[in-house]
Amino acid sequence: MTVQILKETPQHLVIHTEDGRVDTIINDSYTRLKYGDFEGERIHCKFEDGLEIYETYDHRIFNCSYRKNDESPIETIQIRDNYSCRVADVVQAQSKLLYIELYKEVYFQNHKTELLNNLMINSYGGRVVAHKDGSFVIDDVFMVNSHGQAHNISSRKSKNPQWSSLCIVVQGSLTPKTIDTKVGAIEFDTTLLTIMYKIDYLVSPTVKYALDSNNKIIKGSGLINNTFMSQLPEWLQKEIMINAGLDTRGRKK
Numbered sequence: 001m002t003v004q005i006l007k008e009t010p011q012h013l014v015i016h017t018e019d020g021r022v023d024t025i026i027n028d029s030y031t032r033l034k035y036g037d038f039e040g041e042r043i044h045c046k047f048e049d050g051l052e053i054y055e056t057y058d059h060r061i062f063n064c065s066y067r068k069n070d071e072s073p074i075e076t077i078q079i080r081d082n083y084s085c086r087v088a089d090v091v092q093a094q095s096k097l098l099y100i101e102l103y104k105e106v107y108f109q110n111h112k113t114e115l116l117n118n119l120m121i122n123s124y125g126g127r128v129v130a131h132k133d134g135s136f137v138i139d140d141v142f143m144v145n146s147h148g149q150a151h152n153i154s155s156r157k158s159k160n161p162q163w164s165s166l167c168i169v170v171q172g173s174l175t176p177k178t179i180d181t182k183v184g185a186i187e188f189d190t191t192l193l194t195i196m197y198k199i200d201y202l203v204s205p206t207v208k209y210a211l212d213s214n215n216k217i218i219k220g221s222g223l224i225n226n227t228f229m230s231q232l233p234e235w236l237q238k239e240i241m242i243n244a245g246l247d248t249r250g251r252k253k
Helices: 029-037 081-093 096-124 190-203 234-244
Strands: 004-008 012-016 022-026 044-046 052-055 062-066 075-079 128-130 136-138 142-144 150-153 163-166 178-181 184-187
Touching: 004 029, 012 029, 022 029, 029 081, 052 081, 062 081, 062 096, 075 081, 075 096, 081 096, 096 128, 096 136, 096 178, 096 184, 096 190, 136 190, 142 190
Parallel strands: none
Antiparallel strands: 004 012, 012 022, 044 052, 052 062, 062 075, 128 136, 136 142, 142 150, 150 163, 178 184
């Protein structure tokens, strides 16, 4: 005997289980697919090129495989509970494009710290460190959190330094960026793009640029950004000036 849906309301499904019980469960795209189309059996779906979704014996947990081309090895990850309804939507739509989009999103989240740390090392020579909470620390004095909010440290010497909020306005338009991975190129979302632009600024924070009519930075137009510098403690202002080769009035020595 298979599982049957006896009644459906906007919030719940009433199902008749294999052992004869009647249960009330949440109504969402996962439960409608599992107890409707698959009659309580494990959800599965195959696309060409080695792409496959197979539910484990644990509900809402899926083994998912993908490879970016015929020469690449198959990469398998687990897509878990909080993505289960999106997996169900992919299976219901039989959409390979939606599956690739979801797979890459979860793959990136699983490997985010490692991928971004490698990117930071290649781009900034170790001056920027990515942390598991989604934040980035620059030169041990600046930090951009996972929401794109910038901060500066109160003191290098304090045993319990505090992070103070720092106002930075990203100059110019956000140009799309991607990162290359084992499963192909993954495009940064708007929040991560904002974070990357703020990191780039904080690596060299004394420079303020002029923009052309297309809202693009004019090369060679850099000037000391007094608005930014005025937010910092005096010791950090001096440190930035020294590192940038500027005198106390913001002029090149």
